[in-house]
Amino acid sequence: MRLTLPRFALLIVPMLLLARPALAEDLTIAAAADLKFAMAEVVEAFRSANPEDRVQAIYGSSGKFFTQIVNGAPFDLYFSADIAYPRELEQKGLTHGETRPYALGRIVLWSLDPGLAEVPLTDLPGAPIRKLAIANPQHAPYGLRAQEALRHQGVWEAMQPKLVLGENIAHAAQFVGSGAADAGIVALALVLSPTMEGKGGWTLIPADWHQPLEQGYVILPRAGDKALAHRFADYLASEPARAVMRRYGFVLPGEEGR
Amino acid sequence: MSHTDWLALVTTLELSAVTTLVLLLLGTPLAWWLARTSSRLAVAVEAVVALPLVLPPTVLGFYMLVALGPRGPIGGTLESLGLPHLAFTFTGLVIASTIYSLPFMVQPLKDAFAAVGARMTEVAATLRAGPWDRFFTVVVPLARRGFLTAITLTFAHTVGEFGVVLMVGGNIPGETRVLSIAIYDHAESMDYASAHLLSGGLLAASFLLLLTVYLVNRRYLLVHP
Numbered sequence: 016m017r018l019t020l021p022r023f024a025l026l027i028v029p030m031l032l033l034a035r036p037a038l039a040e041d042l043t044i045a046a047a048a049d050l051k052f053a054m055a056e057v058v059e060a061f062r063s064a065n066p067e068d069r070v071q072a073i074y075g076s077s078g079k080f081f082t083q084i085v086n087g088a089p090f091d092l093y094f095s096a097d098i099a100y101p102r103e104l105e106q107k108g109l110t111h112g113e114t115r116p117y118a119l120g121r122i123v124l125w126s127l128d129p130g131l132a133e134v135p136l137t138d139l140p141g142a143p144i145r146k147l148a149i150a151n152p153q154h155a156p157y158g159l160r161a162q163e164a165l166r167h168q169g170v171w172e173a174m175q176p177k178l179v180l181g182e183n184i185a186h187a188a189q190f191v192g193s194g195a196a197d198a199g200i201v202a203l204a205l206v207l208s209p210t211m212e213g214k215g216g217w218t219l220i221p222a223d224w225h226q227p228l229e230q231g232y233v234i235l236p237r238a239g240d241k242a243l244a245h246r247f248a249d250y251l252a253s254e255p256a257r258a259v260m261r262r263y264g265f266v267l268p269g270e271e272g273r
Numbered sequence: 274m275s276h277t278d279w280l281a282l283v284t285t286l287e288l289s290a291v292t293t294l295v296l297l298l299l300g301t302p303l304a305w306w307l308a309r310t311s312s313r314l315a316v317a318v319e320a321v322v323a324l325p326l327v328l329p330p331t332v333l334g335f336y337m338l339v340a341l342g343p344r345g346p347i348g349g350t351l352e353s354l355g356l357p358h359l360a361f362t363f364t365g366l367v368i369a370s371t372i373y374s375l376p377f378m379v380q381p382l383k384d385a386f387a388a389v390g391a392r393m394t395e396v397a398a399t400l401r402a403g404p405w406d407r408f409f410t411v412v413v414p415l416a417r418r419g420f421l422t423a424i425t426l427t428f429a430h431t432v433g434e435f436g437v438v439l440m441v442g443g444n445i446p447g448e449t450r451v452l453s454i455a456i457y458d459h460a461e462s463m464d465y466a467s468a469h470l471l472s473g474g475l476l477a478a479s480f481l482l483l484l485t486v487y488l489v490n491r492r493y494l495l496v497h498p
Contacts, residue, residue: 076461078461078462078463079461081463082460082461082462082463085463127344145357145358146360146361146443148443151444151458151461153458153461153462154458154461154462178445179361179443179444179445180443180444180445181443181444182439182444182457190338190443193338193339193342193344194342194343194344194345195338195339195341195342195343195344195345195348195358195360195361195441196360196361196443197343
């Protein structure tokens with residue numbers, strides 16, 4: 016029998032369909048990269064309380080996820096590091112229900128060399144820092160806030176030639192953690208993670224040097240009638256989940272920061 | 274096109290040109306040796322040369338970032354000699370690209386050298402042509418299709434690099450921000466007009482480049498069957 020194109024399609028299409036995972040109730044979360052460790056712990060805790068539920072989180076820059084969601088990415092929940100992104104989705108009618116704030120993020124100056132981590136931002140241009148890593152301000156909220164803080168201290172222009180841009184905040188942190196960049200402005204939540212804690216030193220950057228890192232999440236339309244999505248959202252407001260977020264340095268809605 | 278996009282185009286062309294030149298200089302003797310040697314080591318060398326074809330770019334990107342940075346073996350050695358390390362530099366990208374595109378230079382050249390065979394050079398040797406003379410006046414003209422393919426593929430493959438650059442580049446305008454990264458950033462920040470412009474341009478240019486090579490190669494075949 017000759018393998019014509021229709022016969023080939025007849026053969027291949029069912030195989031492709033079979034290769035898709037079964038559609039049990041599972042949850043896919045698109046989360047900002049600063050949540051890499053905190054959300055992983057929350058998800059882990061949720062899983063151990065609900066072992067039959069399948070929840071997975073993917074991490075990346077909030078701007079990237081925004082673009083992907085607008086273009087039909089199959090996510091159920093979207094946790095953005097900048098509440099403006101989910102709000103814009105909401106305005107476009109691309110969400111189920113309204114945007115809810117879940118945390119305020121903070122940025123720190125982090126370096127494997129504890130001495131460098133204590134340099135005031137105004138002295139950065141003269142410090143022995145050849146490369147300073149930040150996230151890409153074009154689409155990563157933490158990058159934008161780092162840019163604002165450097166501007167606020169009047170050193171943005173002077174630091175231009177020394178900046179290296181990570182694709183998201185975890186990528187920028189990896190530049191610092193690998194020692195390739197001498198220092199970086201990264202998320203507090205990342206330097207407080209078990210993998211990075213104790214490596215070098217970090218200094219908190221005052222919150223009033225930049226726009227607040229108000230983080231928000233939404234339930235996306237495809238999860239509108241998924242009970243699991245709503246249960247996970249409820250879990251996030253529960254004390255165990257809040258305790259995890261607090262431990263990662265997030266300021267929670269209705270609470271005072273450090 | 275914005276100024277930074279122009280800069281990305283120039284950086285991409287520079288990176289591809291320098292990488293191709295470096296690989297031409299390193300890859301030609303390597304391909305020549307591989308085509309001629311009967312050493313048992315050759316198989317292992319060939320496998321190493323082909324590695325970038327099968328490894329994800331992130332593997333190379335990760336090793337490069339670690340090796341070229343100030344705490345890595347290469348970057349660290351340079352630092353101790355008072356030289357700057359190579360992470361997030363154009364030179365670092367050239368090193369990474371040279372490794373990444375190695376098979377695209379070596380494999381076509383090796384095949385071309387093997388096709389030339391030993392007879393031609395032996396005849397030239399009996400006419401008292403020295404080894405360099407034999408290589409440049411006998412082998413190179415006969416292997417010119419291989420050279421054309423190798424140079425074009427290496428250049429085009431370097432233009433198409435993304436994963437490695439993302440990991441060791443750091444997105445510095447005029448230094449490590451290449452077109453593929455610029456397109457990614459435009460797409461991520463919903464600037465579809467710029468993304469379309471760069472993507473469309475790259476698509477058309479790559480097609481024309483490959484079309485030219487295949488046309489030239491086919492004409493050559495017709496003229497020298």
